[in-house]
Amino acid sequence: MATTTNQTTTDPAGGPAKPEPGRYRRWYSTLHPSLQLIGLQLWLPLFFIVGFCLCYIAAFHAPHPHDVPVALVGSSSAAVDLQTSLDEARPGVIDVRAYGSADEAEQAVLAGHVAVAYDPADTTVYTASAHQYQVAALIPATITPVLEAQGVTPTVTDLAPLPANDEYGTVSMYLMLSWCIGGYMVAMFIGLMGAPLRHRTRVTVIGVGGGVISLVTNVLAGPVIGAVDGHFVPLFFIAWAWIIAIGLAVNGISYFVGRFVALPAMIVFVFLSMPSSGAAYPAWFMPQPFAWLNAVVVGSGITEMLKRVLYGVGPGYGRGVTMMLCYAALGIVLMIVGKRWWENRRIARIVSGRTTMFADAQNANREFLVAERDEVLARHGLVATDTGTINTIPEDERGDLGDAGERGDMFLGAPGGLENDELSTRPVRVVPSDRAGSAHPARGSGAAR
Structure with missing residues (x-):
């Protein structure tokens, strides 16, 4: 018989050798089963805090514009002159690009x-706050002092102003975030509790769950809250398609990481996606690697499609649809490969007799709850059978259950109630009625004071 952590114990029946658990695992198994389960899940809040700090705080604590493209209506030489002036005032912030006409620059x-775009012919700076509110506010303020130093006082024209129900352009960001969270959570629970399910069942759950989440979010954002005016049908199908694509990707990943599926799912679809999406700040304002990730995260594709539907701005649907199909295809490939890999790994674990700490804790907790249930039933003169029915223990067989006063009645509990402890009460003074046999004192008799 082995005593070291890397030795195995041979099954007396001639079965496969079973690995001997290590010292830490043996110690951990001595804890209360419920405490074991809690301890094995505490990685999630720790991971959430670390991810929030490294992704959200690191990305948003000091957004700084860099290489922001600005269109200049005019010649290349004029663009070079303006670039030189801007570099002297704010080096590395603005990247001036020449456009042949005002229409091209506005588009x-x-x-x-x-x-933004600047047209020297009418000294106008063109913005589109519906596409990026922060850009429309900050970049004109950055280039205006340079233009004023050249004797020009520009005016600002907003080509796509935001509506009153979305004054700061945050609706698309929060809709995107709700769709990402909905998509990964549906698939996450499938990965946690539905490992043996067939592909068809998993995909059906993702599709139905995606439809419900899309319906709920769009009904709440539109008719209920009033943050979105119209566009219900296109938003419903866009949300549904994106939730399915995200769900398929997370579903495929779940075969490889098991109960830790929340870790890669939250990293890819929440912690990296949100700051890199361009919904809060554009890629021109974000540090690396968030600026580079703008081209690949789902949040970017969702946000651009939302802005196109709601306000008619952004590059269009092509980039978002392409990204959506790529994530869905990746999820399908991982699902097909992962199912076979998961089954092979499961067979190997069964044959070798290996178990996980979480499975051991679940089994121990199940046994503890069954024993606790039997103890509670026995105190009340009941017993659970193997078939799941609850029977009454005959009176002549209750001698082994302890003192009758401690056992209590099967319906009313202990003689003093459900608890044996005496209640702390004070005597109540009772005054007899003036009329003998009267159930209630007469009015005004002063029988009770």
Whole structure:
């Protein structure tokens, strides 16, 4: 018989050798089963705090514009002159690009290819706050002092102003976040509790769950809250498609990471996706690697599609649809490969006799709860059978259950109630009625004071 952590114990019946648990695992198994389960899940809040700090605080604590593209209507030489002046005032902040006409520059602003456009012919700075509110507010303020130093006082024209129900352009960000969380959580619970399910069942759950989440979020954001005006049908199908794509990706990942599926799912679809999406700040304001990730995270594709539907701005649907299909295809591939890998690994674990700490804790907790249930039933003169029915213990067989006063009645509990402890009460003074045999004192008799 082995005593070291890397030795195995041979099954007396001639079965496969079973690994001997290590010292830490043996110690951990001595804890209360419920405490074991709690301890094995505490990695999640720790991971959430670390991820929040490294992704959200690191990305948003000091957003700084860098290489922000600005369109200049004019020649290349004029663009070079303006670039030189801007570099002297704010080096590395603005990247001036020449456009041949005002229409081309305005379309570039609406599509999000440039932050703002400046037309020297009418000294106008064109913005699109519906595409990026922060850009529309900060970049004109950055270039205006340089233009004023050249004797020009520009005016600002907003080509796509935000509506009153979305004054700061945050609706698309929170809709995107709700769709991402909904998609990964549906698939996460499938990975946690539905490992043996067939592919068809898993995909059906993702599709139905995605439809419900899409319906709920769009009903709440639109008719209930009033943050979105119209566009219900296109938003419903866009949300549904994205939730399915995210769900398929997380579902595929779950075969490889098991109960730790929340870790990669939250990293990819929440912690990295939100700051890199461009919904809060554009990629031109974000540090690396968030600026680079803008091209690949789902939040970017969702946000651009939302802005196109709601306000008619952004690059269009092509990029978002392409990204959606890529994530869905990746999820399908991982699902097909992962199912076989998970089954092979499960067979190997069964044959080798290996178990996980979480499975051991679950089994121990199940046994503890069954024993606790039997103890509670026995105190009240009841017993659970193997078939699940609850029977009354005959009176002549209750001698082994302890003192009758401690056991209590099966319906009323102990003689003093459900608890044996005496209640702390004070005597109540009772005054007899003036009329003998009267159930209630007469009015005004002063029988009770």
